[in-house]
Amino acid sequence: MTQVDTTETAAGTWRAKARGAIHAASRPGFWRRGPVLAALALLLGVLLLLHDLVPNRIGNLGSLVETFLPWLGLGIPVLLAGALWRRSPATVAALLLPSVVWLNLFGGLLGDKSRPGGDLMVVQHNVGAENADPAGTARDLAASGADVLALVELTEQDRGTYEQGLAAAYPHHTVLGTVGLWSRLPLSDSRPIDTGMDVGPLGDAKTAEEKLVYNRALRATVATGKGPLAVYVAHLGSARVNPRGGFSTGDRDRNAQALAEAVAAERNERVVLLGDLNGTVDDRALAGLTSRLRSAQVTAGDGFGFSWPAAFPVVRIDQILTRGVQPQSSWVLPATGSDHLPVAARLGW
Incomplete structure (x- = not known):
């Protein structure tokens, strides 16, 4: 008898609450x-x-x-x-x-999409022109285990430090202007890519020799055990927010278009682009690249993989984009002396 009373009381309480909720929802202004x-x-x-x-x-x-x-x-x-x-x-x-x-x-x-395995590990890093410890950065990168290492924002004064610090781990390398590629595997057909940076810091037109000094993109072929891999290394123009001009991206957008044209003309089926693109894969300015190449982070990463600024990353502007190879995993490496974080990926055939 007590059990019945308790059940009836609970049911009555539930019905009263339901009626109260319906009454409240029907009151004028409730949904307003x-x-x-x-x-x-x-x-x-x-x-x-x-x-x-x-x-x-x-x-x-x-x-x-x-x-x-x-x-x-x-x-x-x-x-x-x-x-x-x-x-x-x-x-x-x-x-x-x-x-x-x-x-x-x-x-x-939000989930981890990485898979085990991979034939080749690649790393991209904007080492930072104001890096106070390039030797330490070189040691960290050499210890990463990467097979192919792309560096951008190399300065003339620090170039020798990186070449010396990476020589033992990477017997093959090429540096053209402010971008460089280091590899455990043989490199060939290294050449600069004209991305439209045809003016000097003071706005003066540059000679061919001066263009090479300011060069910010290159293309090389890496000889892998499963065939040649075309690797592009790029550092697109800066994107800055200022009160008067808004989001200033003129140089970057022009560089992105020129780089997209170079990638579109690439005949090798297997392509990897490693670069500081100063833009995310959601940015329409990079559509010429992202329509032809896919992001390793989106395909095989764990999380957003934000890479800049290193102290508190809020955007992913350092990219590993691929065509003809399968990203197996993608991640962000620990901070170096740069204001960017290195990004890495393992690629499979």
């Missing part, structure tokens, strides 16, 4: 709480969904949004907290849109 929060949630969802429609005509706003696109997801918990505080069911419902879109865009990066 927090209209501003609900509007912001919908706006966030539309921005994530249609980010490629944000125009670049004003301060390259579209590219700027795409550079930090993953971080827009932080708006979701912020708006959710506001919705709970305001007791706004409309905002909670509206947050479904940005949540679904963000997960569709970046949910695949």
Whole structure:
């Protein structure tokens, strides 16, 4: 008898709560709480969904949004907290849109997609022109176990330090301007790639010799046991945010287009691009490259793999892009004396 009474009491309590919830939801204004929060949630969802429609005509706003696109997801918990505080069911419902879109865009990066194995390990690193310890950076990179090592932002004064520090581990290397490639395997057909950096630091036109000094991209062939691999090393122009000009990307965009044309003309089926592209794979300015090459981090990484700035990485601008080879794993190496983190990947045939 007691058990029956207890069950009936529990059922009555549940029905009372349900009636109370229905009554509250039917009250005038219940779904109109927090209209501003609900509007912001919908706006966030539309921005994530249609980010490629944000125009670049004003301060390259579209590219700027795409550079930090993953971080827009932080708006979701912020708006959710506001919705709970305001007791706004409309905002909670509206947050479904940005949540679904963000997960569709970046949910695949949250898990570990790496696989064991791989025939070749590659590393790319912007060593930093102001690196206070190039010798230590060379030691760290030599200890990484990479088969192919691409360095950018090499200075004339530090070039010898890297050549000396990497000589024992990498018998083959080529340096053209400010970019270099070190390899355990034989290299051939090394040549500079003209990416449109045809003016000097003061805006003066450069001679052929001066162009080589300022060269920021090269192409070489690595002789592997399974056939030749075309390797591109590149350092695209800087992208900077300033109050007057907005997101300044003129040099980078021009370099990216020229590099994309070089990659499009590449006849080797197997291609790897290692470089500081000063842009993320979501940035429309790199579409000429990302439409032909796939990101090792997106394909086989664990997380977002942010690489800059080294002290607190917020974007992935150091890239390993491939064609004709299979990324097996991709990761970020520990910090060196540079303001960038080295990035690595294992590639399979």
